[in-house]
Amino acid sequence: MVPPDRCFGSTKIAYFVVTAISSLWVVACSAPRRTVIAVIPQTDGTMLWQPAHVGAETAVRGSGLSIYWNAPAREDDVEAQIDLVERAIDRRVAGLVLVPDQALSLISPVRRSLAHGIQVVIIGSPLPIPAGNNLSYILNDDVAAGHMAAQRLDVLLHGRGTVAVLGIDPDFMGIMIRERSFEEYLAQHDPGIHVVDREMGSFNFPQQQQIAQTTLRSHRDLGAIVALMSPSVDGALAALASMHVRQSVKVIGFDVSGWPLFDRNLNLDCVIQENTRLMGQKAVEIIEAARQHRPVPTQVILPPVMITRRSSDAAEVRWMFSQDWTLGRSKWSAQQ
Amino acid sequence: MRGRLHWGLLALAALLCAAFALVAMIVWRHSPRRGLPYRDSFAAGRADEWRAFGGDWELIHGMMRNDSDERGAKLLAGSRYWRNYSVEADVYLLGDSGDAGLIIRSSDEEQGVNAYSGYYAGLRTGDNSLVLGRADHGWMETSRQVPVANGIRPFHWYHLKLLAYDCQIVAAMSAPGDAFHNSVSIDDTNCIRSGRIGLRSYSAGGIWRNVIVRTASRQDLLAMLKGTPVLSELTVPDPLQLESLNNPDTSEEQVNGLPGGTVRTIRSLRLRFLARPAVVTIRGVVVLTTPRLYVQDATGGVYVQNPPGQPLKLGDEVEVSGEAHSGEFSPMLKHATVRVLWERTPMPPLSVTAAEASTGKYDATFIEMRGVLNGWEHGPGNTLMLDLQDGPQSFRAVLNPGRSDSLLSRLKPDSVVRVRGICVVDPVLTGNLTPFVLLLRSNEDLNVISGPPWWSARHVFAIGVFVFLLSIGTFALYHRLENWRLLAIMSERARLAHEMHDTLAQSFAGIGFQLQAIRNRVPDGMPVISQQLQFASELVRHSHEEARRSLATLHSEELQSEDVLVALDQCARRMIEGSAVQVITLREGEVRGIPLRIADPLYRIGQEAIANAIRHANPATLTLRLSFRKNSVSLDIEDDGAGFVMGDGLHGFGIRGMRRRAQSISAVFNIRSRSGGGTQIRVDTPLPPRFGFAALPGFLWKITMEHRTNVRARANSRIYSR
Structure with missing residues (x-):
């Protein structure tokens, strides 16, 4: 016969085991989950949107929030971006910061995010969805950007000459806005400057280079090129370099995907850059404010920054192009 | 109690063994050395352990090839628990505007450019450098770039080695046959401690071969830091392969040059050259490279037969000149020359x-x-x-x-x-x-x-088997419970018998002794009283005998085994104790076990029949016969006593009870008797079939029917008892 105390001992052990397992389960389930904000730019691995990662990480520093950063492998891979948005919805993120790859295709996924109560901030280029109801926009002032390009062109050509506009892409409302504002400004203030060629843009650098070469061959007296997107800028500069065109043909570029290398590209006059770092930072701040039930702006318009040969080393420009999104978390020393 | 303790200890030992096995399995799975050293099986045409995240990975000529220029396409393998180890491979770039290399300590992977946590070292053509950095769903590169003296050239082999030891990561590269050696290392304080290996390319396709992973020690780390050359120990590239790969037809000028000649759309080739082939030029995007080369433009696709052996990637925009042959549905270009115009994103389907x-x-x-x-x-x-x-x-x-x-x-x-x-x-x-x-x-x-619908034939069969096994299990459980119930009843009967023996039977004996004592003291002159005492003594003796018989029927210790006949024999001999009745037992047929649920009713019926014979028939011989047949057993209780006339007072001899018990086991109950000619009672009951899958459904059906019969019999007995 088992003595009563031994029976009680085994019962006690069983109780202990059950209690321990239950406690572990309760602790595991009740452990606070880090609130995640998904930041999905047009693409990753280029220098245009990496500063937005820096800005987002800066904004969440010390807040207990964390950033989930991922993007399609190509700027035009809309399907992959939609898939990422859907996954963010499934993960029940606290907020979504999105740089849409296409104006129309992202409408439904964004509306679905809003229907799930996710605070959404669209940065860079707008979508045709009215702001409000958890949707905010942080946009580049593309009207001002177009005006800046026109004003700069006026200075370069002294009010007379021809210009080709490359990189027109209807997928991005921002690009279309800047193109229209550029031409409207020219028509209004510089009637002596004529737009002689308008070419569609894409994210294919060699194709953009070929388009630029064709444009240069077709218009031998071209005074300047306005390239509205990064591959068009690179394509135009490569075409000018390969054709040994005179340095007087100047390029005004938009949104380059890296530090503007004026020394290597003598034809490059200036770059009108959207402040992606500030966009990423403000977007996350808006989501954080919404979580704390503070009033949030429905639309923020950020002025673009014109970077010239002279201002390229300015502190503001360095701050804009900062790449260290780890903000010192990864402390390493490199040696060769 | 000791038995329980024994079983408890056994259970505890089994539990401990299971826990130990579980812990051992977890330790083994988490071991940083599991699967090391590792060498790829690309040459054998196997790469099952590799998992792709983006890109277009295929094994071609015993080498892993990514034909896509997708940014950050990666292919991963190994254990996420690998800690200190090195990975090395021969790497070949398929483009001049990107990089290709190796990943170490990778985890948390997703599709995306930098969607993983780990370290990457790559050979980059853009700035001709060896790059090293850390990805954590974002890319952080070492600030110090390592320019390679002779540059990083596409369509050339390089050997790349990446080593991680504690928080030091070292990358080194060299070209086969070259004496130069380049390396870079980082000391990452908050490093990623473990993870898989991977192949990765960025904006350029690549080819990898001879992927080798080994555990690394501090000595290995120091050797790499000191700049020990990392030439491949194994690689002696196939000259033919190298020749074809190192001499692509696409020169810098060709890529950047403008295409010339009249370019036709692919659709226009379809009917134009039905009668006579002609040399034409088309432009399009490469949509397939192996096993055939297909090029497609906005109007359709074309099969380019026997193209020159130059490396083409999916998405390459090409100009193809060749002899056009119109097919029934699409054209074909023979003897073609292919010129790469530029790389572009692969065409969507x-x-x-x-x-x-x-x-x-x-x-x-x-x-x-x-x-x-x-x-x-x-x-x-x-x-x-x-x-x-x-x-x-x-x-x-x-x-x-x-x-x-x-x-x-x-x-x-x-x-x-x-x-x-x-x-x-x-x-x-x-x-x-x-x-x-x-x-x-x-x-x-x-x-x-x-996945396949659940109602597939296989699933339905599996569900059927499951239901069948569940039914068998349920019935087995039911019968086990029934057995327990019967055993409990028998146990209770035995207890009652003991109780009655200790109280009622002893009291009868006591009363008998007392009456005998009174009778002995009654004077001889009181014959009436003496006669009444004699009558009372007889009555007590008779009651005592009845009680003893009742106790004998309640006692079921005899039915410990399936041997009903032995039990009945013992019962009969006890009942006839002291008389001259001869008991004969006979057993016929192949003896087999009788389940308790059948044996008990049989025993009770036999017991009742024996009791009736002894009480009422005054027999000289009592024959008990148990006959086994294939699927049934019958019990005969036969006496040569007085017998009775059939149809009169049959219910009075406990026959109703015997019949009810017979019904409960689906038995056929027969009684034959004639006045002065003895009585024969026969119970013929089916036995469960011997175990066999073919017999199981019938058995289950029989059990079900039997159960229904029992329910009905119980209901009937309730009606009778009212």
Whole structure:
């Protein structure tokens, strides 16, 4: 016969085991989950949107929030971006910061995010969805950007000459806005400057280079090129370099995907850059404010920054192009 | 109690063994050395352990090749618990505007450019440098770049080695045959401690071979830091392969030069050259490179036969000049020369149905469609051929050998899949078995949308087997419970018998002794009183005998085994104790065990029959016979006593009870008797069949029927008792 105390001992052990397992389960389930904000730019691995990662990480520093950063492998891979948005919805993120790859295709996924109560901030280029109801926009002032390009062109050509506009892409409302504002400004203030060629843009650098070469061959007296997107800028500069065109043909570029290398590209006059770092930072701040039930702006318009040969080393420009999104978390020393 | 303790200890030991095995398995799985050293099996055409995240990975000529210039395409393998180790491989860049290299300590991977946590070292053509950095769903590169003296050239082999020891990561590279050596290292304070290996390319395709992973020690780390050359120990590249790979036809000038000549659309070739082939030039995007080269433009696709052996990537925009031959559904270019114009993003597929594709309208075109997987087989050259169905149309999807084998574990017949590939109606490939075949580019061109429906024949069979086994289990449990119930009843009867023996029977004996004592003291002159005492003593003796018989029927210790006959024999001998009745027991047929649920009623019926015979028939001989047949057993209780006239007072002899017990076991109960000619009682009951799957359904049916009969019998007995 088992003595009563031994029976009680085994019962006690069983109780202990059950209690321990239950406690572990309760602790595991009740452990606070880090609130995640998904930041999905047009693409990753280029220098245009990496500063937005820096800005987002800066904004969440010390807040207990964390950033989930991922993007399609190509700027035009809309399907992959939609898939990422859907996954963010499934993960029940606290907020979504999105740089849409296409104006129309992202409408439904964004509306679905809003229907799930996710605070959404669209940065860079707008979508045709009215702001409000958890949707905010942080946009580049593309009207001002177009005006800046026109004003700069006026200075370069002294009010007379021809210009080709490359990189027109209807997928991005921002690009279309800047193109229209550029031409409207020219028509209004510089009637002596004529737009002689308008070419569609894409994210294919060699194709953009070929388009630029064709444009240069077709218009031998071209005074300047306005390239509205990064591959068009690179394509135009490569075409000018390969054709040994005179340095007087100047390029005004938009949104380059890296530090503007004026020394290597003598034809490059200036770059009108959207402040992606500030966009990423403000977007996350808006989501954080919404979580704390503070009033949030429905639309923020950020002025673009014109970077010239002279201002390229300015502190503001360095701050804009900062790449260290780890903000010192990864402390390493490199040696060769 | 000791038995319980024994079982408890056994259970505890089993539990401890299971826990130990579990812990051992967990330790083994988490071991940082599990699977090390590792060497790829690319040369043997196997790469099942590798998992792709983006890109277009295929095994070609014993080497892993990514034909896509997707940014950050990666292929991963190994254990996420690998800690201190090195990975090295020969790396070959397929483009001049990107990088290719190796990943170490990777985890948390997703599809995306930098969507993983780990370290990456790559050879970059843009700035001719060896790059090293850390990805954590974002890319952080070492600030110090390592320029390579002779530059990083596409279409050349390099050997790259990456080592992680504690928080020090070292990358080194060299070119086979070159004396120079470049390395870079980082000391990452908050480093990633463990993870898998990977192959990765960025904006340029690549080829990898001789991937070797070894555990690393501090000495290995120091050796790399000191700059020990890292030339491959194993690589002696196949000169022919190197020749073809190192001398691509695409020169810098060709890539950047402008195309010339009259360029036609692919559709325009279809009917124009029916009568006489002519040399033409078309421009389009490469949509398939192996096993055939297909180029597509906005108007359609074309098969380029026997192209020169130059490396082409999916998405390359090319200009093809060759002899145009019009096919029935699409043209073909023979003796073609291919000029790469530029790289571009791969063309998206057209989404069509099998019915549309079967018209031939989409021949040589990159399409996407859904289908139900009917099966698969290996075709010529170990290709994997999937048989698919979309509505009434059947078609095949063909995958190149290599990684396709790893698909098989994910594929199940009747799954709905989405496939992307080049639609080909060429009878050489279709064999005229299907209207068209799809040539898939890689495993990633096949997605399983949904698994097979649950009502497949296999699942229904499995469910049937499960239900069948569950029924057997339920019935087994039911019978076990019934046995327990019967044992409990018998145990209670025995207890009652003991109680009655100790109280009632002893009291009768006591009363008998007392009456005998009084009778002995009664004077002789009181004959009436003496006679009354004699009568009372007889009455007590008779009651005592009755009580003893009742106790004998309650006592069931005899029925410990299935041997009903032995038990009945003992019972009979006890009842006739002191008389001259002869008891004969006979056993016939092949003896087999009788379940307790049958044995107990049989015993009770036999007991009642014996009691009746002894009480009422005054027999000289009592015969007990148990006869076994194939599926039944019968019990005969026969006496040569007084007998009775059938039909009169049958219920009075406990026959009703015997009949009810017989019904409870689906037995046939017969009684034969005639006045002065003895009585024969026969119970014929079916036995469960001997165990066999064929007999199980019948057995279950019989048990069910028996159960219903029992219920009815109980109901009837309740009615009778009222």
